[in-house]
Amino acid sequence: MECPRCFWLDNKHKVKRPPSFPYTLASAVDFLVKQEFDIYRKEGTLPPVFSNYKIDAKLFNGSQLPEWRHNFTGVQYFDEDLNAMLYGAVDDILEFADGSLAVVDYKSTGSKEPHIYDDYQKQMDVYTYLLNKNGFEVSDKAYFVFFVVDKSVGKFDKKLNFNEEVRDIKVDPSWVAQVFERAVKTARQEKSPVASVDCVHCNYIDKANAHGGNIIHATDIDKDFVIVPEN
Secondary structure, eight states: OOOHHHHHHHHHHOOOOOOOOOOHHHHHHHHHHHHHHHHHHHHTOOOHHHHHTTOOOEEOOOTTHHHHHSTTTOEEEEETTTTEEEEEOOSEEEEOTTSOEEEEEEEEEOSSSOOOOHHHHHHHHHHHHHHHHTTOOBOSEEEEEEEEEOGGGOOOTTOOOEEEEEEEEEOOGGGHHHHHHHHHHHHTOSSOOOOOTTOHHHHHHHHHHHTTOEEEEEGGGTTEEEEEOOO
16 A cells, blocks of 8 residues: 555565564563463453453454464455455454454553554454454454553663553444455566655665666566665
8 A cells, every 4th residue: 555566576576675673572562461361361351451441342262363363374364256365463352242343452652642553543444354254243443452651650670661541443444355456466467566656665766776876677576676885
């Protein structure tokens, strides 16, 4: 959705965008929260953070959950017409009295206030779409559990204290099927699609080229290129 050319290079030729810094602390929080919530799951009780927000549900305890949480399996949907699979790994699932499911995602932040970014919304829309395609009734809401670093303690003392906060959003998976189809068709093109006009990665290459960078054309990726410094 950001840039067809970046997507095509990644999927067809394994040429990836420069990576961001790893979120190792956030991953550690996710890991520990899953362990904590699994204790409540075994006890058949709802974690207090949900009870405090008067969410009348329970943690989903189906046999599918370990697979749904695994990064390389996740919740899967195979589209026979496209001959392609869409999948994504969830953090957790809530189950309501009517049997409907709602996606839960853990987020940790050092900001004063948690913020639901557009990518977060898309993430929950896709997960909801996948659950529905697996035959489950889904809620029209999804939930974020934010763990916000408490900076009021005035010292580090080799530990971080967090305040918990639940935010719900309205999910809209209606766009997912169309984008999935477009992504599959783009990935299978033989020639590179046109870059998005506002792609910061592609624009960097173009601007660097304009200022005298040495360009190596790689014929196997249809004249997409990398910058080689003159020195």
